[in-house]
Amino acid sequence: MNVRRVAITGLGAITSLGNKVEEIFSNLQSGKSGISLIQGFDTTQFPVKIGAEARNFDPKDFIPGKDIARMDRYCQFAYASCMMAFNDAGITLSEEEKDRFGIIIGSGIGGTLTFENEVKVLLEKGPTRVSPFFIPKLIGNMGAAYSAIALSARGYTSDTVTACASGTNAIGDAYRRIKHGYEDFMLAGGAEAAVCPISVAGFSVMKALSRRNDEPEKASRPFDKDRDGFIVGEGSGIVFLEEWEHALSRGARIYGELVGYGVTCDAFHITLPDPSAKQQTRCMELAIKEAGINLEEIDYINAHGTSTGPNDATETKAIKALFGQHAYQLHIHSTKSMIGHLLGAAGGVEAVIAAMTLHTGNIHPTTNQFVKDPDCDLDYTPNQAIKANLHYGLSNSFGFGGHNFCILIKRTS
Numbered sequence: 001m002n003v004r005r006v007a008i009t010g011l012g013a014i015t016s017l018g019n020k021v022e023e024i025f026s027n028l029q030s031g032k033s034g035i036s037l038i039q040g041f042d043t044t045q046f047p048v049k050i051g052a053e054a055r056n057f058d059p060k061d062f063i064p065g066k067d068i069a070r071m072d073r074y075c076q077f078a079y080a081s082c083m084m085a086f087n088d089a090g091i092t093l094s095e096e097e098k099d100r101f102g103i104i105i106g107s108g109i110g111g112t113l114t115f116e117n118e119v120k121v122l123l124e125k126g127p128t129r130v131s132p133f134f135i136p137k138l139i140g141n142m143g144a145a146y147s148a149i150a151l152s153a154r155g156y157t158s159d160t161v162t163a164c165a166s167g168t169n170a171i172g173d174a175y176r177r178i179k180h181g182y183e184d185f186m187l188a189g190g191a192e193a194a195v196c197p198i199s200v201a202g203f204s205v206m207k208a209l210s211r212r213n214d215e216p217e218k219a220s221r222p223f224d225k226d227r228d229g230f231i232v233g234e235g236s237g238i239v240f241l242e243e244w245e246h247a248l249s250r251g252a253r254i255y256g257e258l259v260g261y262g263v264t265c266d267a268f269h270i271t272l273p274d275p276s277a278k279q280q281t282r283c284m285e286l287a288i289k290e291a292g293i294n295l296e297e298i299d300y301i302n303a304h305g306t307s308t309g310p311n312d313a314t315e316t317k318a319i320k321a322l323f324g325q326h327a328y329q330l331h332i333h334s335t336k337s338m339i340g341h342l343l344g345a346a347g348g349v350e351a352v353i354a355a356m357t358l359h360t361g362n363i364h365p366t367t368n369q370f371v372k373d374p375d376c377d378l379d380y381t382p383n384q385a386i387k388a389n390l391h392y393g394l395s396n397s398f399g400f401g402g403h404n405f406c407i408l409i410k411r412t413s
Contacts, residue, residue: 010240012084078143106166108344163399168347189348233340266402305334
């Protein structure tokens with residue numbers, strides 16, 4: 001089987017910082033926070049009252065009216081970003097090409113809001129009043145399914161469920177589908193809509209969330225010594241991937257080239273990362289080996305950087321274990337410092353941001369860097385955006401259950 005190159009030719013994203021990639025990227029460069037007091041539900045009884053809601057998202061701007069009520073909010077995000085990325089690619093596919101066009105969209109939780117609402121209906125009004133759309137709205141594959149129906153994508157279409165690594169998992173699997181000749185075109189990424197009562201309650205009682213309710217914009221502090229948990233965010237991030245020669249033949253704008261994919265499992269604990277960091281280290285190493293480049297050629301990392309104590313320290317340990325002294329030359333940042341943690345969508349959004357960062361050379365800051373942590377002593381681009389001449393960048397995602405995924409992007413512009 002021929003090994004083929006894979007181009008990133010379209011981007012789409014929805015976050016608390018906007019509904020367009022350019023808007024989100026610009027807001028990140030300026031250090032703007034999308035984290036604030038939650039408005040979507042009454043948080044009076046909740047110990048955590050802050051989140052990163054996509055408040056300006058209106059599904060009517062992206063979705064045919066008849067379908068809006070049939071989609072969970074996570075599915076609406078997925079569909080909107082798929083349409084955005086496909087349109088951004090500026091491509092028209094023949095009927096034959098649509099047989100080799102697939103979609104993979106990850107979601108760690110899926111239709112949580114639908115589940116929550118319909119359980120209330122069941123308990124308050126009885127089983128016959130549950131919506132006939134309950135199951136189709138709930139299940140995690142519908143983000144890919146609705147998008148495939150709209151675009152007639154008849155190739156490999158699926159969803160990935162690997163907790164907070166789901167989006168990166170989807171993109172890596174899509175990359176391999178094209179690289180090894182199974183498909184020619186793929187939409188891939190993640191979508192999540194977990195800023196809802198049951199989700200916030202669940203993460204709260206786990207002590208996973210920041211409780212800085214009095215200063216929402218300063219609550220997410222990846223790699224800072226005083227970090228006290230992550231912020232639940234919502235939205236989606238999708239990339240359009242295309243076989244390299246096809247992209248060149250049509251004169252497509254290429255944001256970057258996907259050149260590596262690493263996958264490992266800690267096999268250690270259901271929520272905590274392995275403190276040895278061995279499998280996170282190996283995950284990044286596998287992606288770099290697939291690309292066939294030297295460690296010193298990597299100059300940028302979009303870190304998982306959740307703002308939780310064990311995760312940030314372990315990721316830093318993994319980077320230093322792999323890169324040695326070169327780790328201190330890397331440009332690292334955490335997008336989660338401004339848009340919170342989008343769970344299964346995080347890797348999708350961060351892949352979009354990583355592609356834009358390599359394409360433009362503009363590296364957004366990791367905000368809220370106030371107190372240095374001796375266990376997190378690398379260059380996390382503190383508080384101020386910078387410009388750099390970048391060549392290769394990693395995007396890391398590490399999920400509950402010990403799922404480690406990493407993609408490697410090469411600058412092409």
